[in-house]
Amino acid sequence: KVDGIRLLPAREFPTDREGIDTFRRRYREYFPGDPARSRIYSEVSRKLMPGGIESYLPLFFADTQGLLDYLPPNALLMPAADLDAELATDWQQIEERFERYRGDIERPLLRPADLYLAPAQALADLGVLPSASAALPVEALPTHAEELRAWLKTGSDRVLFVAESPGRREAVLGWLKPLGILPREYRDWSEFAADSKRYGIVLGPLQDSLRLPADGLAIISEAQIFGSRAPTQTRRARGSKVRDPETILRDLSTLSIGAPVVHVQQGVGRYRGLEKLDAGGIEAEYLVIEYADGKRYVPVGSLSLIHRYTGSEEDKAPLHAMGSDRWAKAQAKAREKAADVAAELLQIQARRMARPGMALEFDEADYARFCESFPFTPTPDQSKAIDAVLDDLRAEKTMDRVVCGDVGFGKTEVALRACFAAARAGRQVCMLAPTTLLAEQHAKNFADRFAGWPIRVVGLSRMRTAKEQTAILKELESGALDIVIGTHRLLQTDVKFKNLGLVVIDEEHRFGVRHKERLKNLRAEVDMLTLTATPIPRTLNMSLAGLRDLSIIATPPPSRIAIKTAVHEWNNTLVYEACLRELRRGGQIYILHNEVADIEQFSRNIQELVPEGRVRYAHGQMRERELEQVMLDFYHQRFNILVCTTIIESGIDVPTANTIVIDRADALGLAQLHQLRGRVGRSHHRAYAYLMVPSKRALTADAQKRLDAIETLGDLGSGFALATHDLEIRGAGELLGEDQTGQIEEVGFTMYADLLARAVKAIKSGKIDDTPFGQADCEVDLGASALIPDDYIPDVHARLTLYKRIAEAASDAELDELKVEMIDRFGLLPQPAERLFDATRLRIAAQALGFSRLRVGGRSATLDFGPQPKLDTVKLIKLIQGQSKTYKLEGQKRLHFYANLEKTEERAPAVLKLLASLAV
Numbered sequence: 001k002v003d004g005i006r007l008l009p010a011r012e013f014p015t016d017r018e019g020i021d022t023f024r025r026r027y028r029e030y031f032p033g034d035p036a037r038s039r040i041y042s043e044v045s046r047k048l049m050p051g052g053i054e055s056y057l058p059l060f061f062a063d064t065q066g067l068l069d070y071l072p073p074n075a076l077l078m079p080a081a082d083l084d085a086e087l088a089t090d091w092q093q094i095e096e097r098f099e100r101y102r103g104d105i106e107r108p109l110l111r112p113a114d115l116y117l118a119p120a121q122a123l124a125d126l127g128v129l130p131s132a133s134a135a136l137p138v139e140a141l142p143t144h145a146e147e148l149r150a151w152l153k154t155g156s157d158r159v160l161f162v163a164e165s166p167g168r169r170e171a172v173l174g175w176l177k178p179l180g181i182l183p184r185e186y187r188d189w190s191e192f193a194a195d196s197k198r199y200g201i202v203l204g205p206l207q208d209s210l211r212l213p214a215d216g217l218a219i220i221s222e223a224q225i226f227g228s229r230a231p232t233q234t235r236r237a238r239g240s241k242v243r244d245p246e247t248i249l250r251d252l253s254t255l256s257i258g259a260p261v262v263h264v265q266q267g268v269g270r271y272r273g274l275e276k277l278d279a280g281g282i283e284a285e286y287l288v289i290e291y292a293d294g295k296r297y298v299p300v301g302s303l304s305l306i307h308r309y310t311g312s313e314e315d316k317a318p319l320h321a322m323g324s325d326r327w328a329k330a331q332a333k334a335r336e337k338a339a340d341v342a343a344e345l346l347q348i349q350a351r352r353m354a355r356p357g358m359a360l361e362f363d364e365a366d367y368a369r370f371c372e373s374f375p376f377t378p379t380p381d382q383s384k385a386i387d388a389v390l391d392d393l394r395a396e397k398t399m400d401r402v403v404c405g406d407v408g409f410g411k412t413e414v415a416l417r418a419c420f421a422a423a424r425a426g427r428q429v430c431m432l433a434p435t436t437l438l439a440e441q442h443a444k445n446f447a448d449r450f451a452g453w454p455i456r457v458v459g460l461s462r463m464r465t466a467k468e469q470t471a472i473l474k475e476l477e478s479g480a481l482d483i484v485i486g487t488h489r490l491l492q493t494d495v496k497f498k499n500l501g502l503v504v505i506d507e508e509h510r511f512g513v514r515h516k517e518r519l520k521n522l523r524a525e526v527d528m529l530t531l532t533a534t535p536i537p538r539t540l541n542m543s544l545a546g547l548r549d550l551s552i553i554a555t556p557p558p559s560r561i562a563i564k565t566a567v568h569e570w571n572n573t574l575v576y577e578a579c580l581r582e583l584r585r586g587g588q589i590y591i592l593h594n595e596v597a598d599i600e601q602f603s604r605n606i607q608e609l610v611p612e613g614r615v616r617y618a619h620g621q622m623r624e625r626e627l628e629q630v631m632l633d634f635y636h637q638r639f640n641i642l643v644c645t646t647i648i649e650s651g652i653d654v655p656t657a658n659t660i661v662i663d664r665a666d667a668l669g670l671a672q673l674h675q676l677r678g679r680v681g682r683s684h685h686r687a688y689a690y691l692m693v694p695s696k697r698a699l700t701a702d703a704q705k706r707l708d709a710i711e712t713l714g715d716l717g718s719g720f721a722l723a724t725h726d727l728e729i730r731g732a733g734e735l736l737g738e739d740q741t742g743q744i745e746e747v748g749f750t751m752y753a754d755l756l757a758r759a760v761k762a763i764k765s766g767k768i769d770d771t772p773f774g775q776a777d778c779e780v781d782l783g784a785s786a787l788i789p790d791d792y793i794p795d796v797h798a799r800l801t802l803y804k805r806i807a808e809a810a811s812d813a814e815l816d817e818l819k820v821e822m823i824d825r826f827g828l829l830p831q832p833a834e835r836l837f838d839a840t841r842l843r844i845a846a847q848a849l850g851f852s853r854l855r856v857g858g859r860s861a862t863l864d865f866g867p868q869p870k871l872d873t874v875k876l877i878k879l880i881q882g883q884s885k886t887y888k889l890e891g892q893k894r895l896h897f898y899a900n901l902e903k904t905e906e907r908a909p910a911v912l913k914l915l916a917s918l919a920v
Contacts, residue, residue, distance in 0.1 A: 076129065077130065084119075087123065090119075098112050103560055137212065141210065143217060159217075162202055163201060163753075172423070184197050184199065186202050209223075246740060252419060259270060259319035261308060262591060263298065264751065265320075267318075268318050268320050269319065282783065282784060284300075291320055301807060302834075331747060339762075342759035346641070358527070360394065393422065400548050402532060407678025408682040409556060410553060415431070416552075422501045425501070440461065441653065442459075457483045460472050460473075463625075473496070476495065479498035502529065504529045504530075530548075561685070565710060569664065569695060571692075575661055575692075578661060578688060588637065588641070590642055592645070602663075603643040613641040614639035618644045619647060627647075635654055637656060658675065661687070665707060666707065667703075670709060674710060778853065780840075784835055786838070788832070789801065789833065792829075793831050807838065841908060857899055859900070860901070862896055865892065872919065875918055
C-alpha cells in the first residue's frame with residue numbers, strides 16, 4: 001500500500017463493477033501523470049508486476065467508462081459555447097506535460113490516451129444527448145414557513161422534500177411531525193417517482209423550491225422550511241469553525257495521552273484517556289486524569305469543568321495533587337494577580353468613561369447613499385460588524401473594538417463606513433497602517449470611495465517630501481483635513497489634530513511597544529477601531545476577557561474559494577509546475593525569499609527555472625520610489641512573477657496573483673504565514689500556497705506545529721483559530737507588559753481569563769470575587785447509559801471533542817445543531833447517545849432553576865435544591881397541594897416526583913415538563 005493506494009498484480013485486480021470503478025477512480029486521483037507521484041511506479045512495480053506496470057494498466061483501462069456511463073439516460077445537455085476550444089487546450093497541456101517528463105527512466109509515465117478520454121471521443125459521447133431546448137413550466141411555492149404549512153394542509157400535490165444531509169433530514173422530519181406528515185425516505189428521485197406515496201424525502205443540495213403544475217408535483221427544499229440553506233457539508237478542519245473564542249481555547253480535539261489538562265476544582269493533571277466503567281449495572285464513560293497522588297475519573301457529562309492547559313510548554317506545566325492546598329494557593333495568587341490587572345484595565349476604562357463618548361450624529365440618508373457605492377453585498381458577519389461599530393460611535397462611551405476577519409473578508413469596508421460616519425459628524429479621523437505601501441493603498445482606496453463627498457483624505461508617510469509633510473501637519477492642526485492615513489509617523493509628538501474623533505489601526509501587532517503605549521493613551525480619549533486578520537495573543541486575551549469589544553467576520557465573500565495549502569521540501573519540478581499552471585490561466589505568482597543578500601541571484605534562478613515567466617524582485621532595502629514602481633508594475637501585470645521578501649505581508653491587493661511559493665516557511669511565524677498566504681485567493685479563482693522547507697526531518701518542534709496549523713486550518717475564516725494556535729505555541733503572556741511568564745503558567749490561560757473576567761465584574765459591582773469554581777453544575781443521572789458508543793464513533797479524540805461540546809452547550813438550540821452535525825458525520829444516533837443529549841437538556845433546564853442534582857429511576861425522580869433555587873415557589877406549593885401523591889417535598893432540600901418511568905426514553909420528557917412548570 002503506497003500513498004493510500006494498493007497496486008495489485010493483474011490476477012488480483014477486482015473483477016466486479018464496483019471494485020473496478022473504485023480502483024480506477026483512486027488511480028486517477030493519485031496518479032494524474034504527476035512526476036512527484038510517478039516515482040511510486042518504479043518503487044513497487046518490480047515486486048508486484050514483473051512485466052512492469054505499463055504492461056498491466058493499459059489492459060485495465062481498456063474498460064474505461066465514458067461520460068455517459070455516469071449520467072441517467074434521460075439527461076439533458078447544456079453545452080458551453082467554447083467547449084471545443086477548452087477541451088483542445090486541456091488536451092494540449094496534458095500532452096505537453098507527458099512529453100516533458102516521459103524521458104525519466106526512473107519515473108515512467110503512462111501515455112495520456114491510457115489515462116484520459118480524448119476530446120474527440122468526449123464530444124462524440126456528449127453528442128448523443130438531447131439538448132435542453134425549452135424551460136420546464138414551473139411555479140413558485142409560498143416563501144414563509146407559516147404559509148408553507150397552510151399550503152401543505154390544503155394542497156393535493158405529491159410532495160418531495162429535499163434535505164442537505166441526514167442530520168438536516170431529521171430536522172425536516174421533526175418540523176413535519178406536528179403537521180401529521182410522515183414522508184417516506186427514498187434514496188433518490190427515481191424511487192419516489194416509481195412509488196405512489198404522496199410524501200417523500202431525499203437527500204440533495206437544493207436551494208429553491210418549485211411546483212410543476214402539469215405533473216401535480218411540488219419539490220420543497222430545506223431552505224424553504226428553515227429560511228436559509230444549511231452550511232456546506234464539506235467538513236471543515238477542526239477548529240476552523242468559528243465559535244465563541246473561549247470555546248476554541250477549551251476545545252479538547254487535539255488532546256493527546258499525557259497532555260496537561262485543568263480541572264477547575266482539582267488543578268492541573270495529565271490526561272490518560274477515556275475509560276468505560278460499570279456503575280450499578282449502568283455503563284458510563286469517564287475521562288481519566290492522573291494527578292501527583294493518583295487518578296480521578298470525571299463523568300463525560302461534567303467535561304465543562306475540564307479544559308486544555310494553555311500557558312506554557314506542555315513539559316513545563318505543573319502537576320498538582322488532589323486534596324493538597326497547592327491548587328487553592330495557585331488559584332488565590334492568580335485571583336490576586338487578576339484583580340490587580342483588572343484594576344489597571346478598569347482604570348483605563350474609567351478614564352474612558354470619565355470622558356464621555358462623542359455620541360456622533362450623522363445624516364442617515366447621506367450614510368445610505370455612501371453605502372450604495374459599495375459594489376458588493378455585505379456578508380452577514382460584515383453587516384453585524386458594521387452595525388456594532390456604528391452603535392459604538394453613537395454611544396455615550398468611547399469605542400474600543402477589534403474587528404477580526406481573514407484577509408479579503410471585508411474589514412476595510414467596515415473601517416470606511418466608520419470613517420465616513422465620523423467625518424460627516426465633524427470629527428477628524430486618523431488611520432494607521434504598518435507599512436508605507438499599505439498606507440498608500442488605503443489612502444488611494446479611501447480617496448476613491450470619498451470622491452464626490454466634501455471629505456478631504458490625504459496620506460502621510462516617508463514617501464512624502466519634508467515640505468509636503470509640513471503642509472499636511474498644518475492642515476491637520478487647523479482642521480482643514482478630515483482623514484489622514486499613514487504609518488507610525490502619525491504617532492509622533494509633532495502630529496496634532498484639531499478635533500480627532502476616531503483612530504483606525506490596521507494590524508496593531510505590527511506596531512512596537514512604544515507605539516502601543518501611545519495607542520493605549522489614545523484609547524482612553526477617542527474612539528478606537530482595530531482591524532486584524534490574526535490577533536496576537538495579547539489582543540486576543542483582552543478580547544476574551546471582555547475588556548475590548550470583539551467582532552468576528554468569519555463569512556467569506558460568496559465567490560471566495562479556500563486556499564489550497566501544502567508543505568513540501570524544495571523541489572524545482574514542483575515549483576515549475578505550480579508557476580506554469582498559474583501562468584497558463586493568466587495569473588501571477590509571488591515567490592517569497594526572505595534573504596535580501598542573495599534575492600537578486602535567487603530571482604535569476606527562478607527566471608531560468610520558469611522561462612515562460614517574466615521575473616522581477618522587491619525587498620525593503622530598495623529605494624522607496626523604486627520599490628513602489630515594482631509593486632505598481634506587478635499590480636498592472638507588466639510582469640507575472642514577483643520574487644520578494646516579507647515586505648508583501650501587508651502589501652497591495654493583487655486579485656490576479658493566486659499562487660504563492662514561500663521559501664523557508666519554517667523560519668516564519670504563524671501570523672506571518674497566515675498573512676502571506678492571504679496575499680493570494682482574493683478573487684473567485686482557486687489559489688495555491690506552497691510552504692517550502694529544506695528538510696521536514698530537520699524542522700524544530702515549534703516550526704512543525706506552525707506548519708501543521710497553517711496547513712490544517714486552510715479553510716476560509718480560519719484566522720481566529722490560528723490565533724489560538726499561536727497562543728499555545730508562543731505562550732499566553734501577561735495582558736499588560738511584555739512578560740511571558742506569571743500566574744498564567746500555574747493555572748493555565750483559560751482559568752486566568754476566567755478569573756480576570758470575574759475580577760472585572762466584581763470590581764465593577766463593588767464586591768470581592770471569592771466564589772469557588774465549578775459549583776453551579778447540576779449532576780444528572782437518568783438511570784441508564786448516557787454515552788457515545790465506541791462502535792458509533794471509534795475515534796477517541798472525536799468522542800472526547802463531542803463530549804466536551806455537548807457538556808458546554810448552553811441551550812437547546814446548540815444541542816440541536818450538535819445533534820444534526822453528529823447525524824451528518826456518523827449516522828443516526830444510537831439510544832445511549834440520545835440519552836446523553838436528554839441528560840444535557842435536563843442539566844441545562846435544572847441548572848437554570850438552581851437544582852444541584854437530578855436522579856431518575858423507573859418509578860420516581862429526585863431533584864435536589866442548590867443553595868439558591870430560582871424557581872417559582874408559588875407554583876411549587878400549588879403543584880404539591882394539588883397532586884400530593886405525585887409530588888412530595890423532603891424538607892427544604894429535595895423534591896420527589898412519582899410516576900411510571902420504566903421506559904427510559906420517557907424519563908427526560910417527563911422531568912423536562914415538570915421543570916418547565918416550575919420556571920419563573
